Amino acid sequence: MAHIDQVLGPADDTVTFFQPRAMVYVTMLWVTAAVWVTALALHVLLRLAIGDSLSAADIVTYAEVALIVPVVFAALILLLAWRRLGWLHSSMHGLDFAATGRKPVHLPWAGIATVALRHWGPFTELVVTPVAEDFATIGDAPGRRPRLRRRAGETSYLVDVGLMSPGPKVLLAELHRRLPSKV
Template sequence: MAHIDQVLGPADDTVTFFQPRAMVYVTMLWVAAAVWVVCLGLHILIRLALGHPLPGDSLVMYLELALILPAVFSAVILLVAWKRFGWLHSSMHGLDFAATGRKPVHLPWAGIATVSLRHWGPFRELVVTPIAPDFATVLDGAGRAPRMRKRGGEVSYLVDVGLMSPGPEVLIAELHRRLPTKV
């Protein structure tokens, strides 16, 4: 009797989902800029509330900081995580995935109990729950241990998919298409 992962299929049936670097950079840039502008605004308001007036050239300096620091911060984070962005491969052999900065995981289709999405926007996550923890195989690779959620006796794997291309809705449709139907 052949092991479920030893069944050979066409080599071109893999569907790959990945996080485009440009989309990650632009999203990080907007989030960092929003947080930084709010912090600078609070700093200015607190300074004025305490009776410390702003010198004439301070407003230009604050504007420059609001424009430059988020761009530099986002670029540094992007360079640090350059080869460690999340990805997901769906093929006839099963599901392979890795969250950003984490080791990859392989699950055969028969070993997946449920897949679902949670949260929204760039923070959207895929929750993959195996039938039993021993169905999942943590593969060799760089990074920390896979992201997991343990509730009761159930273990689920989490993958950041909010910025994946094609989008999370296409991803979940692909996974539901491949999952064996349970009767």
């Protein structure tokens, strides 16, 4: 005969979603590089428009700056956010989450009205709308207050999930699996 714990399953069935640092770094690198190279190209075009000419040394300097600045800038951003990247835990106790640099929030499953994704790619956000603001418990961890969206009398919490592993669609499927059937 099976033991009762084996029949009911594990006491802690937490599923964790997190932002891998390497993925955050690479994403910050390409975004920073795109902005920086565009700014440098505009600077070069402005110089050429006013009649200035570029020497071989200028071209080498622009190439060096285009390669070095995004790498250093992305590394600095990652170092600043190293211990404060976003995460989400889904367990039988409810939903716990924190956006990057924000305080954690706990919501019991019965206290969640809706969950949805907005935007796309690395900019995807999870929108968690509680039944009432009283259901949410904000943790004491360091960081700024959670990101809120107030619309039509509802308050929703926003979590950056575009770079979370596994991906946002898996995260949303997990949340819908756990939510009471009213959603």
